[in-house]
Structure formats: structure tokens, C-alpha cells
Amino acid sequence: MVAKKDAKQEVAVTAEDLAPVPIKAILLADSFTTKFRPITLECPKVLLPLVNTPMIDYTLAWLESADIEEVFVFCCSHSKQIISYLNSSNWLNQPHFSVKTIESHNCISAGDALRLIYERNVITGDFILVSGDTVSNMSLTQALHEHKERRRKDNFAVMTMVVKQSKPSQVTRQTRLGTDELFMAIDSTTKQLYYYEDKADEFKGSLTLDKSFLAENPSICLHNDVQDCYIDICSPEVLSLFTDNFDYQHLRRHFVKGLLLDDIMGYKIFTHEIRSDYAARVDNFRSYDSISKDIIQRWTYPLVPDVLLSMSTERNGIYRASEVSQSRSAEIGPFTCIGKGSSVGDNTIISNSIIGDGCKIGSDVSIDGCYIWRNVTIEDGCKLKHSILCDGVVVKSGAVLEPGAVLSYNVVVGKDLVVPCYSIVSLLPQPVKQDSDEELEYADNDNNNSIIPTINTVENGDLSNNWVSSEIGEGSRGFVWSVSEVDHEEEWRHSVAPIPASKIIELTQAAYEDLETVLQDDPLLPLPDEKESGSESDDDGRDESVYFEKEVEATFLRAVHENIKEDHIILEVNSLRLSYNMALENCASALFYSMMKLALDTPHSSAAELVKNTNNIVTRWGKLLKPYLQGIDDEIEVIMKFEEICMESGKEYAPLFVRILQLLYDSDIIQEEAVLNWAKEKEDADESDKVFVKQSEKFIQWLNEASEEED
Known part of the structure; x- marks a missing residue:
């Protein structure tokens, strides 16, 4: 009788653990990188539109659906804009879902932010750590249950990182999301993480692991086919560890790798792999493009335009908001979203593009693979391919935007001007001093520090001769940002433009080559695709x-x-x-x-x-x-x-x-x-x-x- 009673109790506990558990979350509204400049000099990244919805809304919508009880939104740069947006939104009035902001103007890294949150003493139990540029529809129930069970058995299990099997093109060095190739060593039985490295250039084609390390951990698998979703389930000790170690700035490069290399403290990190669920982070322009396509193709359901924006849906992935004016001769192609109050002129062709609210698109315009934000004007006869146009941009008649162009807020492109591939244009001149710490997204804190005009200036309304164009367009407005030689060689890597054919061939051939794993005395290392029987x-x-x-x-x-x-x-x-x-x-x-x-x-x-x-x-x-x-x-x-x-x-x-x-x-x-x-x-x-x-x-x-x- 006693044995039966214990068994029932065990079943009851398991069912309780699997139920959704209210939990707090920390949402970092700063990404602490410079990858979205010059756009983020004027607007915080989390408020940039992703398929006509601010990025932060995707993250908050997911946290609410995952039964998170309370979210602390940490704001640093452009904090006033973020707080103002949240105050005017519906997020502060949701039942059973509390959104509170923590503001600071002195933090320059994620480590600084977590140290400040620790001082505020608002987190006392396990919490979700996520950035405000994350899109996911995963359920947290199972991951929380696994984390809780590990914590019950081992107090040193301080973090569970959510990972996902990479989409196939991510196996190549140039990933689908534009990030570096990632290597992880994970115990196939316990899911404990032993090794983490995302600096592919340091490997130069080979990876060396110590023999004793492998001997002590025979069930380890080495992965380079796993995507880090940057969704972490953390114990309260994580915050205190950042406080005790002021050299912890970056969440992965410093904190995760620091714990994995520390043999004295004994803290452990584990992984939780999702398969059918979706999770990804908008880390650069290429991932912005990839995730936008995933949203349009409904991989992120229910976080899709017809649900978030109440748009009408049509065959072939076409979404249309209300009050759209479209000429009968205009052609709207597949996987296209058109925002409220926008107009499309005669014989215009739009495909694979996102058009924001209030845009005016003229006649005989061709738009393919572009992201056009709010209140943009495109005059007659323009041709745009795989470009980003921020709010208020004006493209005058006959202008051409070649793949990879980024036009920041209120830029004006002159008549018949050709904007070359990968050009970056802004009304703000390029900073002379680039931030020395790559953690920084924007050091200006609503002020333009160290920004003075460069040689790529606009005089008398015309762009300088840095444009590769036979004629200078009249009435242009904007500074052309230059890129370093190193960035210039790989500007295709972080662009919304398709990867050049030559690079596709090169990368696909590289995918055929096996990863050269150099092991002392050549011990056997289980391959990640080896399956257990059963x-x-x-x-x-x-x-x-x-x-x-x-x-x-x-x-x-x-x-x-x-x-x-x-x-x-x-x-x-x-x-x-x-x-x-x-x-x-x-x-x-x-x-x-x-x-x-x-x-x-x-x-x-x-x-x-x-x-x-x-x-x-x-x-x-x-x-x-x-x-x-x-x-x-x-x-x-x-x-x-x-x-x-x-x-x-x-x-x-x-x-x-x-x-x-x-x-x-x-x-x-x-x-x-x-x-x-x-x-x-x-x-x-x-x-x-x-x-x-x-x-x-x-x-x-x-x-x-x-x-x-x-x-």
C-alpha cells in the first residue's frame, strides 16, 4: 500500500511540474552591438519594424503566451523612446502580465545591465533572459521543467540555453542568419554544455580538443549544426556571478565561456533543444531578412501579420492592410505585405517585399525583395532590389537602388541616381571614432558624440562623387558611410541582398568538406548525427x-x-x-x-x-x-x-x-x-x-x- 501511495505522489508531482509555471523575465532592450548603424543612431533597435511590427512586440507577445508573469524591460540608449512606446501600447494593461521598465544611461554591455538589475533586487528566483529582438513561438513548459529538475539535484546547474537544429544553409561558414559558425560540445545524455566557440576564424579549419577531456566525457558530441537561440533560463546565481566578475561583459563570449573554463567554481550550463518550434534573433541585416521571410511564410505562427496586425491574407503569402490604394494594372507578387494607407501606381510590380504604412509608390516602379518602412515616397520609374528604406525616405523618379543598399531615416535619393550595391546612407555623418568595444550598440545615449562630417558629404543638395553613377542626382540628401577594407570584402555576409552566386558555389563546396577535428592520440569522438537505437x-x-x-x-x-x-x-x-x-x-x-x-x-x-x-x-x-x-x-x-x-x-x-x-x-x-x-x-x-x-x-x-x- 505504501509503495502504491508513493507512486501516485510521484505522478502528481510530475504533472504539476509540467504545468505552466509563472515566472519572471528580463528583456534586454539594448543589443549592445553596432550592426544596425546608422539606423540605430536615431531609433532603438527593438522599435525597428519587423514585417510592420516593432521587434519588441514579438518578444513580449511570446513571453505572454509562454505564461511569463512579470517582464522587466531594461532600457539604456534611446530609453525615452522605448518607455514612451510601451506607455502608449497595450502591454502595460494586460491582465496577469506585468511589464515594467528599468532605465539606465551608464551601461555599455549586457554584463553592466545584469549587474544593475541585481542591485535593484527585483529577481529572486529562476528567470528567463532574452533580448528584445527575439522572435519565437516555443513553449517554455518542458525547458522549465528540465531546468527545475536539474536544479533540484544539482545547485550548480545555473543556466539552460535554448538551442535549435540549424537550418541546412547554416551549416556552411556563411550562415543563413549571417552569424559566425558555431561549435558546441554537448553531452548527448545529460545535455550539459562543455564547449562553446563562435569565432570561426580562430579555427582555420581545425579544432583541437584535449584527450583527457574526451576520456572523462565519453558521451560528448561535437556540433556545428546547432543554432543558439539566445533564450536562457537562469537561476538567481547568474546575476550574482556577473556582480562578482566585472570582466563579464558579453553573455556568450565572457560569461558562458568563462564558466565553462572555470574548474574551481563548478557551475554548469545545460542545453534544451527545440525542433518543431521557432526561435531566432535579429542580429544583423541578413537575419532581419531571413526572419522576415519566416514570418511571411508563417513559420512563426501565431506571430504572423494577420494575427498581429489584423491584415487580410491572400493566396501565395500576400498580406494587405486596410485602406490600401492599388491601381488595377499594378501587380502584387507572392510573399508581400502592404501596410495601412499605402498606395501603388500604374504598372508597378512588387514581390517578396514588405511595404509599411502610409507609403506612396508611383507608376512603373519595380520593387523586389525590399523592406520599405513608413511614409516612404518612391516616384515613377524607380527600380529597387533587396534594399532597406527607413521612415520618410524619398526616392525620386528614375532612381535605381542596387542590392544591399540601406537608406536611413529621411534620406533623399536624387532623380536618375544609381545607388551602388551595399551603400549605406544617412542624414547623420559617419562617426570619426568608431566604438572600440564591439559590445556597444550606441554610445551616444541620445546625443551624437564624436560625430563630425566626413569626406562623403552632401553639398548643395547633391551627393558627392563617392556614388558610382554617371550623373549626380539633383536634390539628394544624405551622407555616404564608408566601410573598412575588411568589412568591404565581406559586406555581402550581413546584407539583405542574396548571397552572390560565386559565394554560393564556394560555400556549398565548403559544406562538402568534413570538419577536421584534431584530437590527441586520435580518440574517437561521437558524431552529432549518430542516433541511438530504438x-x-x-x-x-x-x-x-x-x-x-x-x-x-x-x-x-x-x-x-x-x-x-x-x-x-x-x-x-x-x-x-x-x-x-x-x-x-x-x-x-x-x-x-x-x-x-x-x-x-x-x-x-x-x-x-x-x-x-x-x-x-x-x-x-x-x-x-x-x-x-x-x-x-x-x-x-x-x-x-x-x-x-x-x-x-x-x-x-x-x-x-x-x-x-x-x-x-x-x-x-x-x-x-x-x-x-x-x-x-x-x-x-x-x-x-x-x-x-x-x-x-x-x-x-x-x-x-x-x-x-x-x-
Whole structure:
């Protein structure tokens, strides 16, 4: 009887622990970096619009949904703007969700901020530490439970870091989010973190680990396929550790690495990996671009425009706010968001772009892959590609913005002026003295310290000859910021512009090269993709296959909408294949599924129109399958994938199976031998598995007769 009572008590405790636990959070409204200059000289980063919503709203919305009880927003630079925004928002009036601000003008790093919070004595228990540029929809329940259980057993377990399996293109040195390649050593059993390094240049292609370290920790796996989400569950000791160590400034470079290297204090850091949930931080312009696309493509649901901004949604990822004026001849392409009160003129084409509130876009304008904030004016005949335009920018008629351009607040681009790739323009002149500490986001604290005009000035309303342009545009306004030689070589890395084709080839080839791990006496190190036997391993494999298919589909759709060359798509799919450790047949199946789904999603009113859609897509993109169809078995896999589509996600194809099969045969995607072998393999199958073979009997008979005639 006693044993049964104890068992019930144990179950009750576990259920209680898994329930949402009200907890406090610290939100750092300063990122303490300079990556968004010159924009952040005028506005705090957390108030910059991300798909027409201030970044901080995504973070607060997530914390509220995760049952956080109280949030302390730490404000430093531009603190008045942040406090004013929060006071005018609805965040201060939410039931069961308290938002309070802590203001300081003397902090220059995250370490300084946490030391000040410790002095205020507002945190007494475990808390969430997050920056105000974080977008996530993850549930904290399981991560909090794991942290609490570890704390129960070991008081030295002071932090749990949330990590996520990287999206495939992040495996290369140039990551999808524009951050350095990250290396972590994690115990596969306990999830304890033993090693953390994000300075890829220090490795020079190799990583050295001590033999004794590996001998003492045989279950360690080395990862460079994990993304740090910068969401931390911390014990109160974290704040006191910052207070005791004034050299702790950066959360990762100083604090995390400092604890991992400290053998005396014995504090431990653990990880919690999320899989299907979303979490990412807007760290630079490239991650700004990537996360914006994820929001538009609804990876962040429910943090999407129709929920946050009550926008109407249309097919192909088009969002439209109220009071939008659009000419009938204007064309709004896929994955585009248009803000309230904006207008679009005749014959203008907009695609893959975010348009803010109150923008005026003229006639015959082309906008592709741009982020246009509020009250921007773009006159007739302009061409903009992959650029950022802040509030109040004016682009006069005939001007061209080449990929990577950033125009800060109220900049004016003159008539017919060509703004070169990666140009940065601001009404504020570039500081002569750059901040020596890279932790600093803005040292001005609402004042422009050490800012004097540079040679890249505007005189008499014209931009200087630093523009690569045949003519100087009339009526221009702004300073052209220069970049150092080092930054100039890799300016593509942190830009919203697509990675140049030459870099894609270079990075994809680098992904094929195994990480050279130099170990003393060459002890064996478990690989991160090694799975334990059992059902959990099988489930992980299925999950990986689903994620892989979604990634390939997203890559294919982007290629269709942006008209990317086939060779570049194949390079990206190869990178995905390596990341997920998939076979060629998996690539063929995933690409085929993407094509069939696109045909199904393309408007049609009859079976004949669906076949026509399929024919058009296969004709245009079918060659993508060729590199992955190396043999008859691979082609049979495609047929079986089509069977699966007909029975599950695309039942509308079921009565058209043989017509599509013949279409694939006529397009030289599927060979005669593959169809005949597929039919032969089905001979001993159950009747339920022969549905499509029977539907294809006449076609199969025709192939057999044709084969006999050839013999």
C-alpha cells in the first residue's frame, strides 16, 4: 500500500511540474552591438519594424503566451523612446502580465545591465533572459521543467540555453542568419554544455580538443549544426556571478565561456533543444531578412501579420492592410505585405517585399525583395532590389537602388541616381571614432558624440562623387558611410541582398568538406548525427525527413518566385542533403513533391486545368530532378512518392494518376523500365496497394508491347 501511495505522489508531482509555471523575465532592450548603424543612431533597435511590427512586440507577445508573469524591460540608449512606446501600447494593461521598465544611461554591455538589475533586487528566483529582438513561438513548459529538475539535484546547474537544429544553409561558414559558425560540445545524455566557440576564424579549419577531456566525457558530441537561440533560463546565481566578475561583459563570449573554463567554481550550463518550434534573433541585416521571410511564410505562427496586425491574407503569402490604394494594372507578387494607407501606381510590380504604412509608390516602379518602412515616397520609374528604406525616405523618379543598399531615416535619393550595391546612407555623418568595444550598440545615449562630417558629404543638395553613377542626382540628401577594407570584402555576409552566386558555389563546396577535428592520440569522438537505437531514433529520422521536405519546398518556391537559376537551386538542395544526411532519392522525392504541390496550389477549376498546371511546372522545372535520378530505383521512388501524394496530401491527383505518370514518361523524367519494375513490384502486394497499378494497366500494357517490339 505504501509503495502504491508513493507512486501516485510521484505522478502528481510530475504533472504539476509540467504545468505552466509563472515566472519572471528580463528583456534586454539594448543589443549592445553596432550592426544596425546608422539606423540605430536615431531609433532603438527593438522599435525597428519587423514585417510592420516593432521587434519588441514579438518578444513580449511570446513571453505572454509562454505564461511569463512579470517582464522587466531594461532600457539604456534611446530609453525615452522605448518607455514612451510601451506607455502608449497595450502591454502595460494586460491582465496577469506585468511589464515594467528599468532605465539606465551608464551601461555599455549586457554584463553592466545584469549587474544593475541585481542591485535593484527585483529577481529572486529562476528567470528567463532574452533580448528584445527575439522572435519565437516555443513553449517554455518542458525547458522549465528540465531546468527545475536539474536544479533540484544539482545547485550548480545555473543556466539552460535554448538551442535549435540549424537550418541546412547554416551549416556552411556563411550562415543563413549571417552569424559566425558555431561549435558546441554537448553531452548527448545529460545535455550539459562543455564547449562553446563562435569565432570561426580562430579555427582555420581545425579544432583541437584535449584527450583527457574526451576520456572523462565519453558521451560528448561535437556540433556545428546547432543554432543558439539566445533564450536562457537562469537561476538567481547568474546575476550574482556577473556582480562578482566585472570582466563579464558579453553573455556568450565572457560569461558562458568563462564558466565553462572555470574548474574551481563548478557551475554548469545545460542545453534544451527545440525542433518543431521557432526561435531566432535579429542580429544583423541578413537575419532581419531571413526572419522576415519566416514570418511571411508563417513559420512563426501565431506571430504572423494577420494575427498581429489584423491584415487580410491572400493566396501565395500576400498580406494587405486596410485602406490600401492599388491601381488595377499594378501587380502584387507572392510573399508581400502592404501596410495601412499605402498606395501603388500604374504598372508597378512588387514581390517578396514588405511595404509599411502610409507609403506612396508611383507608376512603373519595380520593387523586389525590399523592406520599405513608413511614409516612404518612391516616384515613377524607380527600380529597387533587396534594399532597406527607413521612415520618410524619398526616392525620386528614375532612381535605381542596387542590392544591399540601406537608406536611413529621411534620406533623399536624387532623380536618375544609381545607388551602388551595399551603400549605406544617412542624414547623420559617419562617426570619426568608431566604438572600440564591439559590445556597444550606441554610445551616444541620445546625443551624437564624436560625430563630425566626413569626406562623403552632401553639398548643395547633391551627393558627392563617392556614388558610382554617371550623373549626380539633383536634390539628394544624405551622407555616404564608408566601410573598412575588411568589412568591404565581406559586406555581402550581413546584407539583405542574396548571397552572390560565386559565394554560393564556394560555400556549398565548403559544406562538402568534413570538419577536421584534431584530437590527441586520435580518440574517437561521437558524431552529432549518430542516433541511438530504438523507437526514439526512428521518430527522429521521420522528423528529419519531414523537416528536409519542408526546407526543399521553401527553397523551390523561392526559386520559382525569384526566378533563380537551376544550378543555384541544385547547389542549395545539395547543401540541404548534406545537412540532413539524406540520399539522392530523398532529394528527388522532395523536389517532385514541391512541384506537384505548386501545381495543386495554382488556381484551377477542372481536372484538365490541373493537368495543364502540372505540365507547365514539369516542363519548366523538371530538369531539377535529373541530378538526383541516378538509376531506376530512384525513379521508382518518385512514382511511389506520387502514390503517397495521391492518397494523402493531394487526393485531387488520384483520378489523374496515369495521366501524370505518362506526362513524366513523356518528359523523360521517368523511364519505361522504372514504370514496368514498379508494376512488377506490386504484383504480390495487397489489393489496396494496387489501386494505381490497376488504373495504369493500359499504359503499362502499351509500354510492354513497345518493349517487345524493340526487342
